[in-house]
Amino acid sequence: MVRTVFSPEYCLQYLEQYASKEIFVVGLILGQTTNEKENVIYLARTPEEKNADTVSESSYVSDKTDIAKNLLSVSEAWVADHAKHVTRMLPGGMFVQGIFVTSDEDIFEDPNQFSKVKEILHYIHKVLNVNQYMYGNCPYTNERLVLHMSTSTKVLNCKSVEVGAPNRSTVIKPVEWKFVPKIQQWQRLDCYYEFDEVYPVIVKKSGISVKHQFQQILESAHKTIESSVMFIDGELKDGNEAIEQIIKKKKTKTNSKNTQQDIPKTMQVSLFVPFENTLPETVEYLECDGSIHFSGVVSSSVFMCPKATISEAIVAVKQDIIRSLASRFTMHCDALIDDNLLPEEKVCFNEPPRRVLVPVGSIYLCDYLFPGESPAEALLSVRELLDLQITEADVICDVETPADTSEFDALDRDASSEELLATPQEASQFMYITGICFAMLVLIVSIIIHYYDTIMDVLRKLLSRKYY
Template sequence: MGRIVYAEESLFNYLESLITSDAYTVGLILGQSTEEKDYVIHLARTPPPASKDVIEETLIGSTANVPQECPVKYIKSINDVPINWVADHAKHVTRMLPGGMWVLGIFIVAPEDCFSNKDSTQKLKSIVTAIQKNLELDPYLFGNNPRENVILAFNSITTRLTCKSFDVNGSGSLKNADWKFQSKITRWYQLETHLDFNKIFAIIDDGESDSLKKQLQNIISTTSKEIESAIVVIEGEPKPSDELIETVWNKKKQDRKELKNAESKSNNQSLQATIYIPCNTNANKCSTEIKLINCNASIRLTGQLFSRTFVHQKATIKEAENAIRQDIMRSMASRFEMHWDSLIEEENGLPEENITLHEPPRRVLIALPQNKITLSDYLFPGEGPQEALISLQELLDVEVQEANVQKEIELQVDPAEFYCEKESGNEPDEQRKLSDNNQLIFFISGLGVALIFVVIAILIHRLY
């Protein structure tokens, strides 16, 4: 028996809207995957390239490199579909997906049956393979998704749908898949948590200057190991990994009824998760050896990362926990990558006696119209909700109102306050308690602040 793919009924209307005479349209299938089933939450048309040199660009969604006089290039043949362009589109869309959601495959709207032609079939397989390989280059973004990919072909003349599944790392053969449109494919359970950061990462003085990009990659790697070893507790108490998430929800709902506090509708409520990161296991080992490490700088990562994920109604506690872990690392890695790509000049090493404040983009959420699942966008300082709407239109082919952008989940930091405190020498009591070796700590009070990090340069710092 092949895979079963469930999709919202409204997505069929979307496919019909993409029919354009003899043109070909390619896009991404987004959703959640299980062993035998896929739940599709959205179909996102890949924007056609404006010119040949745009195909070489790695940032879809940026209009800075698109000459205004270049007309949009319509794809007249499946052989003209730019594979790398679609693969790059998949990478940027994956950044916007919550943990536990992936690019499940591709769809194509064409005036032919693409699977009846050997060359067309091979082209579709090549696109899927390129997407998979491109995402696997960034494990924090990709997460762990060993499922088969799906390919949906929609004949714009006969309006006939054909779906196949394809394992990139398997035999390479296509299998029949059953695509089903339904009014409600599943009940989605929403999980929310936040992760507080307040940690110093030493930059070892080994005679070589690592770039800021390399330093941040090391921080991501360290954080990933901590998150993998962390304990995720949903609704306040540990639960068996094979327990269904709907069981937890039903218990919460019953408890609320008993407390007579169930005014809100269930689909607007969340399950709360807490993350416990274990202490360093090596700290308990006795050792008489004292090791001095010379450092020429340190990076202090401080702030709060907000996480919101969704799982289908038959998901287990283990699947929910994995989705939360994936969401945290996907969000963190996306911010850092966007930040170092935005730097005009690469920062090699860190200057002595210099303090630099870096602000990676903060997270905002936008709900999909058909199922209310929220996707992410990331806004740099000075950017507003309008930029998120542009990204949503270009990358996901969705139009929403600015009022639907949830922009207050992470608040933007005022850098002026940081520098004023530094110049005046006044520190909050909590900040003074955390200060070590006269290092300046950028202390952030309150909840829901954006994830930021401070690069602190010092002469020599000794760690024990």
């Protein structure tokens, strides 16, 4: 059976704008794969390669570029790095499904060209597989798409190539690519997951590694979220049931009540963590030097094909939360000047970037803004990584609020005032003197109360006596 891929018509227009100018382009195919249907949501051109001395891990922005004239001059590492950055912007359940090429040469007929295609796909798979919490590689299939449009004939051809095989064996299959004039309908699932956990910290001779601590938090969060149970609109759904079936039931229920209320365009998702009421037989005690209080709310917006099942939606929501944490932790650590926190730093505050949404077609992808950054920073990422022009008004910045630092400021003031405190010996002497004075005051008050009547009689006699 031939694999069929559905794509909106604006993807065809995107290819034609480069093919008509006879421009060589290589880029990424972004989409979603389910058991019932495979959808492509967007094609993102890979930026021109930057010089090694001008590009950083967290940014593609640079003035110096090396323009590739054909596929053989493209660096597979550069395309893979583009795929890694774009994966951070994808919601759960969506992946880099392959690459597209516009060129005059037939990349499937030329052995050198096709060999380069395979190298790029294998390198992307390898890079995205490094961080398991990024969920870079689609778990449902090892086949990656290769879409080619000839700049001379404007003919489209698509095939799939298997990646990840230990012996690098190549299985090539034909793919039927269908451009759909009607915009694909997506079901949006929104979830707000709150974290409020305390983790132990052990100070080593080299200090505390921020990246290591974040990795431990990520591992713990992954175990917790994977064990959680998902409720949709407050109800526990059957995992084998399709999303469109739930929508139909809602429409039927609404029509039966003869109401004019529309069916909500979004489904509210809640994750509940089962309570474990069992303790291990032996409890290990760990001597710690401090603790990390990890607190905040992760906003999740996932878009699923209506034919997808509830089980696939559950996986996508959990992927989205963990992928978002892994993305912002990595970005935060890359932005640090020094990864180590020295032991003498008693209080330290780390604020990873917050999530914002950017529109792509009929769905939203995401970007991350560091504290103090404006939506204009998101426009740069969208233009560089997605080859998309949007305005600041299009960026949705209120899905996550900036961190509340009031509690940290109070702790910081307490820590900074330690130098003004008395030494333990001075404090002990002060408390001793204060205690004596307080005891004397209590004794005097008690005597006055006890002999109140006697004292008052004496005072009245003294005041009534006449002196001549």
